[in-house]
Amino acid sequence: MAFEESLYLHGLNLLPQFGPARLGILAKRFGNFSEAYNASEENLVTAGIDPQITKCFLELRAKTHLEQEQEKLRQADIKLLTFRDKNYPKLLLQIPKFPPLLYYRGALPDPEELCLAVVGTRNITNYGRVIIPQLVEPLVDCGCVIVSGMAFGVDGAAHQVAVKKGRRTVAVLGGGLDEKSLYPKHHAFLAQQIIGTGGTLFSEYPMGTPNFKQNFVARNRIISGMSLATIIIECDLKSGTLITAKHALDQNRQVYAVPGPIYSPQSLGPNNLIKMGAKPITEANDVLQDLNLKSLPEQQSVQTTLGDSKEESILLKIINHDPVIINELIKESGLDAAAALSALTFLEMKGKVKNLGGQQYVLSR
Numbered sequence: 466m467a468f469e470e471s472l473y474l475h476g477l478n479l480l481p482q483f484g485p486a487r488l489g490i491l492a493k494r495f496g497n498f499s500e501a502y503n504a505s506e507e508n509l510v511t512a513g514i515d516p517q518i519t520k521c522f523l524e525l526r527a528k529t530h531l532e533q534e535q536e537k538l539r540q541a542d543i544k545l546l547t548f549r550d551k552n553y554p555k556l557l558l559q560i561p562k563f564p565p566l567l568y569y570r571g572a573l574p575d576p577e578e579l580c581l582a583v584v585g586t587r588n589i590t591n592y593g594r595v596i597i598p599q600l601v602e603p604l605v606d607c608g609c610v611i612v613s614g615m616a617f618g619v620d621g622a623a624h625q626v627a628v629k630k631g632r633r634t635v636a637v638l639g640g641g642l643d644e645k646s647l648y649p650k651h652h653a654f655l656a657q658q659i660i661g662t663g664g665t666l667f668s669e670y671p672m673g674t675p676n677f678k679q680n681f682v683a684r685n686r687i688i689s690g691m692s693l694a695t696i697i698i699e700c701d702l703k704s705g706t707l708i709t710a711k712h713a714l715d716q717n718r719q720v721y722a723v724p725g726p727i728y729s730p731q732s733l734g735p736n737n738l739i740k741m742g743a744k745p746i747t748e749a750n751d752v753l754q755d756l757n758l759k760s761l762p763e764q765q766s767v768q769t770t771l772g773d774s775k776e777e778s779i780l781l782k783i784i785n786h787d788p789v790i791i792n793e794l795i796k797e798s799g800l801d802a803a804a805a806l807s808a809l810t811f812l813e814m815k816g817k818v819k820n821l822g823g824q825q826y827v828l829s830r
Contacts, residue, residue, distance in 0.1 A: 564669035585619025603749035640676035700734035717822030
């Protein structure tokens with residue numbers, strides 16, 4: 466029986482040892498996922514998979530029935546999104562070890578949607594409870610999609626602001642999306658609200674996967690990776706929130722931190738991030754202006770393609786919302802390297818294009 470390519474990738478993903486790196490190897494070495502799933506022991510080893518891991522997979526494959534897996538996913542209303550699908554989040558594709566497969570419940574994401582991560586402590590204070598609505602409401606009103614981890618405290622409060630406004634929000638979880646695995650259990654209703662307001666629950670883990678501690682560390686890279694920037698609201702110096710901030714920095718994304726009382730343990734994290742170079746924010750407008758998002762709805766619908774010079778106009782006709790490297794821009798524009806770099810510098814200063822790092826450029830939103 467032939468299945469969708471995503472189901473074969475799911476079959477591969479059932480083996481915990483097949484993380485993003487090894488799945489990436491299989492994606493490159495085989496023509497498609499069905500070929501990788503059905504490969505012989507010799508071909509898997511030749512592709513670069515460790516012999517012991519190959520044996521583990523073959524044992525798992527022998528007792529796995531993809532038609533049953535398909536039915537279990539259907540009954541749990543869990544869908545599959547691969548990195549080759551057009552709706553896979555564009556920004557997430559840019560990070561190291563992006564998840565080749567995402568399980569999701571809720572709405573199919575718009576790959577171009579502008580996401581902002583809002584994360585923080587589980588032990589939220591009254592200060593944090595006051596800050597979150599004041600900060601998040603204007604962001605969702607401007608069309609930003611709030612991404613967080615649906616944990617207690619800051620994460621849940623950020624999702625709830627979006628839900629109350631009837632706006633889409635995205636929760637990335639560290640375990641399976643089925644009801645039995647959903648964590649935390651007390652946020653099962655919030656999960657339904659997120660789905661009910663057009664939002665999405667994401668996980669890179671198959672249903673039935675427990676919420677192991679190491680899973681949360683891994684999922685934090687997805688929260689920051691699919692977001693243009695990460696906002697830190699309250700956390701102590703040992704909080705996992707700081708791991709999300711580190712991921713964001715490693716991914717060349719902006720990190721914002723809300724300063725707090727110097728004697729509050731839950732303000733030590735963001736205050737320290739600010740001392741290390743994170744941008745302090747006290748209101749949503751700080752984020753909107755810094756990311757050039759003040760007129761987000763209008764900018765998304767009408768993008769100017771006119772520059773202030775011939776070189777700028779040429780480049781603006783080539784650059785869009787898909788990252789393009791400098792060498793490709795030079796080749797397509799016909800400009801020499803010096804002229805292209807000069808024009809790009811001016812376009813970036815004017816907020817018309819954004820440098821994503823690694824010599825990649827996109828239109829500013």
